Amino acid sequence: MHFPPYGDQRLFQFPWFQDNGPGMGPPFNGPSGQTSGGSLGFQDGPQQVSAPNSPPPPFTPQQPQSLQAQGDVGVFAVDPGAIRGCLFQFTYIWLRWDAFWFFPIYVGRHSIAGFRWQRNRWVYYGVDLDNVQSFQCY
Numbered sequence: 649m650h651f652p653p654y655g656d657q658r659l660f661q662f663p664w665f666q667d668n669g670p671g672m673g674p675p676f677n678g679p680s681g682q683t684s685g686g687s688l689g690f691q692d693g694p695q696q697v698s699a700p701n702s703p704p705p706p707f708t709p710q711q712p713q714s715l716q717a718q719g720d721v722g723v724f725a726v727d728p729g730a731i732r733g734c735l736f737q738f739t740y741i742w743l744r745w746d747a748f749w750f751f752p753i754y755v756g757r758h759s760i761a762g763f764r765w766q767r768n769r770w771v772y773y774g775v776d777l778d779n780v781q782s783f784q785c786y
Contacts, residue, residue, distance in 0.1 A: 697753055699763045699770035700738070704749035709740045709784050711747070726780040728755050734785035742781045750783075 731739075732755045741750045751770065752762035760780075764773035 699772075700751050703768070704738045704740075704751075704765050705786055708747075709786075711742050712782060726777045726783065728757055728760075728777060731755055731760060731777070731780075731783055734783065737785045739783055739785045741775075741783050743775065743779050744781060 731752065735752050735755060737751070739750045739752055741748060749765035750760075750762055750773070751765075752760050754761040754774075758778070759774055759776050761772070761774035763770035765771075766773075
């Protein structure tokens with residue numbers, strides 16, 4: 649079965665999709681970012697999904713010079729295999745229009761999802777890989 653646009657049916661096995669269907673309710677109980685219970689139905693065993701317990705590193709990394717010079721010219725697409733190595737690690741993401749600390753918990757063929765550091769807390773966030781200019785895990 650194919651679930652556009654993600655193409656990975658495991659995405660719809662998150663606990664918040666089980667009862668209400670996609671997009672029908674908040675996935676987390678409160679500002680801590682804890683899940684509403686349950687575990688993911690991945691084939692390699694259950695995994696708890698929760699935001700990190702600490703803030704990201706206290707610095708802003710420098711984007712590689714070659715990418716700064718390119719600006720918005722050209723097409724950017726991050727390989728899912730490359731960013732998969734950053735799963736469950738503090739990762740700095742440079743988008744075409746923004747940059748921020750991110751904690752990825754899911755990598756699909758065309759998108760990533762996880763927690764974004766915003767206003768001094770972790771917020772669930774997803775983005776298409778073709779909007780990612782570069783990234784660096786720590």
